[in-house]
Amino acid sequence: MARPRKPLLSRDRIVTTALALIDEEGLAALSTRRLAAELGVSGPSLYNHFATKEAILDAAADTVIGQVDLSMFAPAPEGPPDWRAALLAWARSYRAALTEHPHIVPFLATGPGLRPAGLRMADAVFGAMVEAGWPAAQATRIGALMRYFVTGSALGSFAAGFVGDPQAYDPADYPHLGQAHLLAGRRERIDEAAFETGLRALIDGLALQFR
Amino acid sequence: MARPRKPLLSRDRIVTTALALIDEEGLAALSTRRLAAELGVSGPSLYNHFATKEAILDAAADTVIGQVDLSMFAPAPEGPPDWRAALLAWARSYRAALTEHPHIVPFLATGPGLRPAGLRMADAVFGAMVEAGWPAAQATRIGALMRYFVTGSALGSFAAGFVGDPQAYDPADYPHLGQAHLLAGRRERIDEAAFETGLRALIDGLALQFR
DNA sequence: ACCTGAACACCGTTCAAGT
């Protein structure tokens, strides 16, 4: 066929399809050849739009971060800014965006934060914390530590690490894991509860440091 | 050559070499063929000792977790157990073990926690928290949320996401990132400070929930 | 039991050729 009159591909279509493929079959399922097949073209065609496979992944990761709500960091029209409420709402939206695309989180969490949506997010958090009265150095740390907690919580399900078989946990080896097999069936609830407990502790603890 | 009189390989030697290769050149550099070459054998030889490449990675990840100090969770001979001090010391040792092998963290954080050292760790934390007076459900959550925070902090350096070039952050796009380029040069210090700030907040916040 | 080479079905990426 060679060049069609209308381009078959666009960066957008490539990224959307890549993310859908990752969501459905995992990071490992994304190969350039497979992605190209999904798009109805041959493998090398992708290189007309992205320099490398990694650039495609970067773009997909950035669209995920782009879903995070940042409106809570907008300057309040009246009254002092409530940094605790803002941090709480942001962390929840941040986690929700990640857990909607769990398979891309390991890539997203590792890569450099140079992607535009990530920078926009860092900018909003930092700006709001400084506005609320935090010293700049502390505002930087808050952005970082919240990222640690949220990406960590979206990355590895804690409860998923336990199998449903009671036999798996020999009391001689793991004296306190007698009920651990019950965790497997309640994965989402437990991860969610742990996230909420940690988030509250984090914000309460930061409040103690805020003078 | 075929079978030698003394085995050329052992599970230990394979895992040690794999981890060294990952540490030096990253996760992507670990291929079965490359690893085999490093060990002086041909690729398929590895399959006499491990079923898959993933099993090798699992074993490597487990040796990393095996480095984490758990002695602070041993029952205190006298007096009530200090869960705050134990959590603090454990989190630091946990993070230190991960940051010594940063390239394997994305794999380690994603996989199931079925590996023996991970279970031993979960068991120790849970047991110590219950011993200290936490209800079982909360003890589970504490183990999970600490894991989120520590793996998240070891996984993606926050500061590494910023480049040293001041031009990279257009004030029109990122009004608060004027000093962001300075972060690049102080990576370790900033990540460490953010970790310590978050860890303190987390434990202080948990103390508020502990009645 | 533990190693080998050959083979299979894949990869990411480059490049000359087509329109």
Add this chain to the structure above:
DNA sequence: ACCTGAACACCGTTCAAGT
């Protein structure tokens, strides 16, 4: 400009063959 097939240098894994 944007697609193609062919090609290169890789992958993980299986398997029959060797000792």
